[in-house]
Amino acid sequence: QVTLRESGPALVKPTQTLTLTCTFSGFSLSTSGMCVSWIRQPPGKALEWLARIDWDDDKYYSTSLKTRLTISKDTSKNQVVLTMTNMDPVDTATYYCARIVVAGTDAFDIWGQGTMVTVSS
C-alpha cells in the first residue's frame, strides 16, 4: 500500500523559510519512473503545482516560484523535503505531496492528507 504523509510547522512568520517533509511508504524513490511532487491549495482556492523530484534526482519547479523553492530527497529515509523561502501571507495554504509514476499514469496518483500552513506575524 502506497502512502504519503506531510509534516511541518503549522505557523510561520513572514520572511521566514518554510521546510516541509513528505514521508512515504510502499514505493522507492530509487526505482525508475518514481517521482514525488508538492502541490498547494490556498483556502477555498484551486490547486497549484510547486515542484517535482525524480528517481534520478532531476528536479523541476513552478516558473513563478522557482527562485524560492528547493526540493530534495533522502532515499534511505523515504523522504522528500521542500523548502520555500521568504514566506508571505499569500502562501497560506494546505500543502500536499503526491506521487507520480512516469510512463505509468503520469498523473498524481496517490496524495498525502495535506498539512495546513498559515503565514502570519
Added chain:
Amino acid sequence: EIVMTQSPATLSVSPGERATLSCRASQSVSSNLAWYQQKPGQAPRLLIYGASTRATGIPARFSGSGSGTEFTLTISSLQSEDFAVYYCQQYNNWPPKYTFGQGTKLEIK
C-alpha cells in the same frame, strides 16, 4: 504556461441524473489530461488519466473523453458521494509544468 479553464464553476444536478463537466486547455495537451475529485477536508483523488482511463478503483459511472484542447468528465448516474469539487489538470509540458483548472463544484439540486 498552459491555462486550464473549467466550466461551469458550479453545476447543480439531482441524484441519479447525468453530470457533464468541461475543461479547456489554452493550447493542445494531446491526451495528457487528468481529472481529480476533492471532497471537503480531503486530498484530491485521481479519477481519470490519459483523458479517458479510469484510475484504480474508480467506478465505471465516471468516464472521460476528449483530446487536444477540449475535455469532458461525465458521471452517468450521480450518487450522493459524487457531490464534490472536480479539477482537471494537464501534464503535457516538457520540462514538467503542471497546471490545474479552477474547479467545478458539483452540488445537489
